[in-house]
Amino acid sequence: MEQLQTLIDQSDNIVFFGGAGVSTESGIPDFRSIDGLYHQKYDVPPEIILSRSYFDEHPAEFFRFYRDKMLPLDAKPNAAHRKLAELEQIGKLKAVVTQNIDGLHQAAGSKNVLELHGSVHRNYCMCCHKAYDAEFIKSSAEVPRCKCGGIIKPDVVLYEEPLNSETLERAAAAISNAELLIVGGTSLNVYPAAGLLRYFYGSHLVIINRDPTPADKSAELVIADKIGTVLEQVRVHPN
Numbered sequence: 001m002e003q004l005q006t007l008i009d010q011s012d013n014i015v016f017f018g019g020a021g022v023s024t025e026s027g028i029p030d031f032r033s034i035d036g037l038y039h040q041k042y043d044v045p046p047e048i049i050l051s052r053s054y055f056d057e058h059p060a061e062f063f064r065f066y067r068d069k070m071l072p073l074d075a076k077p078n079a080a081h082r083k084l085a086e087l088e089q090i091g092k093l094k095a096v097v098t099q100n101i102d103g104l105h106q107a108a109g110s111k112n113v114l115e116l117h118g119s120v121h122r123n124y125c126m127c128c129h130k131a132y133d134a135e136f137i138k139s140s141a142e143v144p145r146c147k148c149g150g151i152i153k154p155d156v157v158l159y160e161e162p163l164n165s166e167t168l169e170r171a172a173a174a175i176s177n178a179e180l181l182i183v184g185g186t187s188l189n190v191y192p193a194a195g196l197l198r199y200f201y202g203s204h205l206v207i208i209n210r211d212p213t214p215a216d217k218s219a220e221l222v223i224a225d226k227i228g229t230v231l232e233q234v235r236v237h238p239n
Contacts, residue, residue, distance in 0.1 A: 021185025077108035085109035122155035
C-alpha cells in the first residue's frame, strides 16, 4: 500500500483500466470466477444467450435472461468507484477505461468514462433510433418495443459484435499517454479489450486483482486483493 500510495502521489496522469471485479463489491456478479455467471447452470449457456445471433433469433429468451441477470439497477457504487472519482476530481486521474456496463463509475461521479462494452443505461430502437432508459427495459414485458414497433436493443456489445471504434481509439490514446496505469478487477483474458495494454508506454504499471493475470510479470507492483479493499486505503491529496 505504501508503494501504491507513493506512485499515485507522484503521478499527474493516471488511467484506470477495470473489469467485472470492480463491481462485484457492489453485489454484481462477474462472469468467469468460480461463482460467476458462466459457472451457473442454464439450459442455454450465457455466452450463447448474450450473442447477437441469439438476440436476433430468440429475442424473448434473450430479454428474459437480460432482465434477470444484467440489470442490477439497485446496485450502488463501492469504495473503488468513489475513490477513482475523487482522484479524477483533483486532476490526477485522466480516464476510466471499463469493461463494465453498469454505469456505476458515473454514478460515483466520474466524468471521463470510456465504456468498452457499452451501457445498460442506453437503449435504442433498432428502427427509428429513439432512446430509452434501463427502467423501460426492466419494466417491459417480453420483447421491449418502440412506439414505432421496432425492437429496442440495449447499447451493450454482444458476442459476435465489434467494439465501438471511437471508444477503442479514445481508450488507446488515454492509455498511451498515461504515466501510471492501474489495472484492477479484470482477468485480462477478454479481447480485444485486454489488448489495450499494449498501448501503455508509461513509467508505472500496477495490477490489483484477486487472481493472477497474464500481465503480472510486466507490472511494477501487483496486489492480490479486491480492488475496493485496496483503493479504499488510498489517501487523496489535492495538488
